[in-house]
Amino acid sequence: MTAPSLTFADFQLSPEILKGLEEAGFKNPSPIQAEAIPLVLQGRDLIAQAQTGTGKTAAFGLPAMNQLKHTGRVEVLVITPTRELASQVSDELYRLGQFAKIRTVAVYGGQSISRQAELVRRGSQVMVATPGRLLDHLRAKRFGQFDPAVVVLDEADEMLDMGFIEDLEQIFTYLPKERQTLLFSATMPPLIRKLAEKILKDPVSVKTTSNVTTSKDVAQRYYVVREHERAEAMIRLMESENPDKAIAFCRTKREVDALHQSLLALGYAARALHGDMEQRQREQSIQALKKGEAEILIATDVASRGLDVTGVSHVFNYHIPLDPESYVHRIGRTGRAGQKGIAITLLSSHEYRNLKRIQSVTGANIQGDTVPTLQEMEELKDQKLIHSLMAQPARQGAWRVMKAMEGQIELADLANRALSLLMEKSESGGSDQIGMSLAELARLQERGANYNDKPGRRPYGKFRGGPRGKGGWKKEGGWKKEGGSGGRGKTGPKKPRN
Numbered sequence: 089m090t091a092p093s094l095t096f097a098d099f100q101l102s103p104e105i106l107k108g109l110e111e112a113g114f115k116n117p118s119p120i121q122a123e124a125i126p127l128v129l130q131g132r133d134l135i136a137q138a139q140t141g142t143g144k145t146a147a148f149g150l151p152a153m154n155q156l157k158h159t160g161r162v163e164v165l166v167i168t169p170t171r172e173l174a175s176q177v178s179d180e181l182y183r184l185g186q187f188a189k190i191r192t193v194a195v196y197g198g199q200s201i202s203r204q205a206e207l208v209r210r211g212s213q214v215m216v217a218t219p220g221r222l223l224d225h226l227r228a229k230r231f232g233q234f235d236p237a238v239v240v241l242d243e244a245d246e247m248l249d250m251g252f253i254e255d256l257e258q259i260f261t262y263l264p265k266e267r268q269t270l271l272f273s274a275t276m277p278p279l280i281r282k283l284a285e286k287i288l289k290d291p292v293s294v295k296t297t298s299n300v301t302t303s304k305d306v307a308q309r310y311y312v313v314r315e316h317e318r319a320e321a322m323i324r325l326m327e328s329e330n331p332d333k334a335i336a337f338c339r340t341k342r343e344v345d346a347l348h349q350s351l352l353a354l355g356y357a358a359r360a361l362h363g364d365m366e367q368r369q370r371e372q373s374i375q376a377l378k379k380g381e382a383e384i385l386i387a388t389d390v391a392s393r394g395l396d397v398t399g400v401s402h403v404f405n406y407h408i409p410l411d412p413e414s415y416v417h418r419i420g421r422t423g424r425a426g427q428k429g430i431a432i433t434l435l436s437s438h439e440y441r442n443l444k445r446i447q448s449v450t451g452a453n454i455q456g457d458t459v460p461t462l463q464e465m466e467e468l469k470d471q472k473l474i475h476s477l478m479a480q481p482a483r484q485g486a487w488r489v490m491k492a493m494e495g496q497i498e499l500a501d502l503a504n505r506a507l508s509l510l511m512e513k514s515e516s517g518g519s520d521q522i523g524m525s526l527a528e529l530a531r532l533q534e535r536g537a538n539y540n541d542k543p544g545r546r547p548y549g550k551f552r553g554g555p556r557g558k559g560g561w562k563k564e565g566g567w568k569k570e571g572g573s574g575g576r577g578k579t580g581p582k583k584p585r586n
């Protein structure tokens with residue numbers, strides 16, 4: 089993600105800011121940083137477009153913090169769509185600005201209004217805010233004189249999704265006319281362009297990708313399953329992929345809770361993240377994933393906007409997202425900072441058209457694949473068992489038991505029984521094959537864009553297993569009512585970790 093020939097020392101940045109960069113371990117500027125930093129330092133208004141994970145925060149943060157005049161008031165205002173993003177951006181700016189003694193304040197809902205106002209009046213130079221709470225403060229005039237010289241709209245396209253445009257227009261009526269305005273976004277939908285025309289003065293546009301695209305470092309696969317097979321498919325894929333850190337995206341809060349419960353029941357260190365949770369709980373979930381205490385975070389789109397967690401090896405789309413931009417954002421949670429990532433999308437045959445749309449808009453190369461069969465899962469489990477047996481140190485107590493049984497039982501018989509004991513909990517059930525086979529996928533691809541999904545028609549193939557007749561074809565979310573995990577057999581106790 090970097091332009092190796094250039095270093096941060098090539099910009100006119102203060103020694104204190106350069107020290108912050110060194111501490112953060114940033115060596116070379118990313119392409120968007122290389123383009124944006126000089127323009128911001130020149131005082132230009134800017135429209136900057138770059139994929140997620142390309143370092144947009146530092147692209148505006150470094151030059152904005154470098155220009156502080158220390159007026160005793162807020163000089164840089166960053167507006168972000170969500171609380172999580174506000175807290176993340178303010179952490180990053182704090183990290184980069186700490187040696188320049190820059191104080192940042194995060195202003196968002198769910199926290200004490202009076203404390204925020206006090207922090208602002210006590211002389212924070214940088215404010216990171218979400219639109220709703222900011223507007224609330226501005227209307228009540230709680231900040232005293234408020235005249236930031238630099239105003240940044242971060243992740244602007246997300247604000248569109250969340251219907252913040254009116255709030256933003258209101259906010260700008262409280263801001264000084266004389267200001268530098270910067271707009272950063274992963275994508276540039278027409279409404280954001282319109283907003284930019286209203287609030288920016290003679291802006292320069294920079295863009296580091298020619299189109300909305302997903303990173304080349306992310307291998308993308310899709311699986312076509314029936315509604316009632318989703319949970320089982322998800323679990324088989326979790327088992328077979330064995331991710332270091334994963335984020336699974338669901339459509340609804342209820343779906344998040346249900347999948348969370350299913351994974352917890354199977355022994356996964358899983359956490360949930362959605363808008364109905366308290367701010368503190370949300371932060372705990374994010375921290376757990378960051379620290380590696382959780383291996384999978386199950387989230388809604390809204391709650392996870394812009395989340396920056398390093399080392400996410402897998403992104404799961406439990407449901408394919410409806411629009412291509414959401415897909416790009418989700419996939420952007422992995423393959424960050426040049427690391428490799430895997431993105432797995434589950435869809436029903438009804439949702440195949442969404443896949444086609446995402447592929448055509450983003451140019452993403454998403455390959456169809458088949459869910460591991462029960463037999464393959466068994467083999468995988470056997471391999472894991474063998475692996476953990478080989479890694480298991482011999483215990484004193486075990487020798488004692490063996491001694492006590494000497495002469496009563498053949499060694500092979502003993503071994504078999506001991507293994508049986510270990511495997512007892514992992515008897516598998518459910519259908520051998522779930523999801524579309526390769527042949528079925530090929531047929532679906534052939535039917536392609538004009539795929540016709542008449543309601544009530546079986547999406548594909550022959551019905552296997554499960555209750556007979558129409559009852560077996562549940563519509564949306566049917567798996568939840570089928571006892572948590574869609575009638576699957578257990579895939580065994582928690583996979584052995586090595």
Ligand code: ADP
Nearest residue numbers: 114115116117118140141142143144145146396
């Ligand atoms: P974006 O806003 O474009 O999605 P972020 O600003 O959140 O991206 O940056 C993504 C990650 O890359 C963060 O962890 C950030 O600390 C890191 N990062 C940003 N710029 C650099 C750089 N020049 N060198 C190394 N890491 C960087």
Ligand code: MG
Nearest residue numbers: 144145243394
């Ligand atoms: Mg960002």
